[in-house]
Amino acid sequence: MLGSEHEQLWREALHRAFPYSSGKRHDVASAMNALRVFRNRLAHHDSLLATDVPFRLSQMIDVVAWADPDAARWLRRIERVTEVHRLRPATRNDxxxxxxxxxxxxxxxxxxxxxxxxxxxxxxxxxxxxxxxxxxxxxxxxxxxxxxxxxxxxxxxxxxxxxxxxxxxxxxxxxxxxxxxxxxxxxxxxxxxxxxxxxxxxxxxxxxxxxxxxxxxxxxxxxxxxxxxxxxxxxxxxx
Known part of the structure; x- marks a missing residue:
């Protein structure tokens, strides 16, 4: 629904779902597509060793904030991904x-x-x-x-x-x-x-x-x- 073929739909209606975004369809579409790819990797149990998981989490919360800043603050308060990721048994290539x-x-x-x-x-x-x-x-x-x-x-x-x-x-x-x-x-x-x-x-x-x-x-x-x-x-x- 956020693809370029729906530009008119974005201008008439869909932009209202993200009132705190830049207002540009492409900005929202790019972020949502990145999260779609990440979600598919998770769903297929793909390796995340080369993925910056905290960065993807931040992207998710940013998208939520474009719709509702209060919901984004709530997610930041309750999410456990950051703590679990910190405990992973991996060599720290920093x-x-x-x-x-x-x-x-x-x-x-x-x-x-x-x-x-x-x-x-x-x-x-x-x-x-x-x-x-x-x-x-x-x-x-x-x-x-x-x-x-x-x-x-x-x-x-x-x-x-x-x-x-x-x-x-x-x-x-x-x-x-x-x-x-x-x-x-x-x-x-x-x-x-x-x-x-x-x-x-x-x-x-x-x-x-x-x-x-x-x-x-x-x-x-x-x-x-x-x-x-x-x-x-x-x-x-x-x-």
Whole structure:
């Protein structure tokens, strides 16, 4: 019912079901579709090892808040997912390492990492950049994560009008990236710390990757490591 073929139905009636949303059908449809995919994985007992469950929970509650903020506050108060997830018997890989050919320059100018909408990540606290066969020394802390962000001038104007600090930061990220050649579309955004900020890690030197040959890059998509090992590593072999 939230598909593009029902745009007129959205404008005439369905938008009233989400009075606290942005008012854009695509925003609601994107969030609902992400939750539909997640729900299907749960229903089919699929693995969630590579899924950021707390992030998906937050998405669910956000959708509820678009309909009824009181109901969303009630869900936050009673949900048990966060506590159960915290008790899971798993090694805590708290840092994601991402390729940085384009990402590093954008981080330097915006203090953000931007990637395709809907991309799945494990729960992590920090993000590191891999470029030219080494992990770069700056390992920022993740301040916020937003999915399906509309990369348009109209969205920049809407964000600036809210008066919220995070919305202003997001508007800056969109504006700067568009000037650097990023095209309109929908993206996922990680707001990150700057060097010297609380929680930000700066390594003494880059961490080199010595493996050679086709397909031997340390990461071609994303890879997870333990932050404390980054502090001690002489090469990626120590991770």
């Amino acid at each position: 840092t994601v390492v991402v390729p940085a050919r384009n990402a590093w320059g954008l981080y330097q100018s915006t203090r953000a990492y931007v990637c395709q909408a809907g991309r799945s990540f494990q729960p992590v606290d920090h993000l590191a950049f891999y470029s030219q066969r080494q992990i770069l020394p700056e390992v920022p802390k993740i301040l916020f994560r937003l999915d399906n962000v509309d990369w348009t001038v109209g969205e920049v104007n809407r964000l600036r009008a809210t008066g919220e600090r995070r919305d202003a930061l997001l508007a800056d990220i969109i504006e700067v990236s568009r000037k650097q050649g990023w095209t309109e579309g929908r993206y996922q955004v990680f707001g990150l710390t700057a060097p010297g900020s609380a929680g930000h890690l700066t390594l003494p030197t880059p961490i080199p990757h010595h493996s050679r040959g086709r397909g031997s890059a340390f990461t071609q998509g994303q890879r997870y490591v333990v932050r404390d090992r980054l502090r001690r590593a002489r090469s990626t072999a120590d991770l």
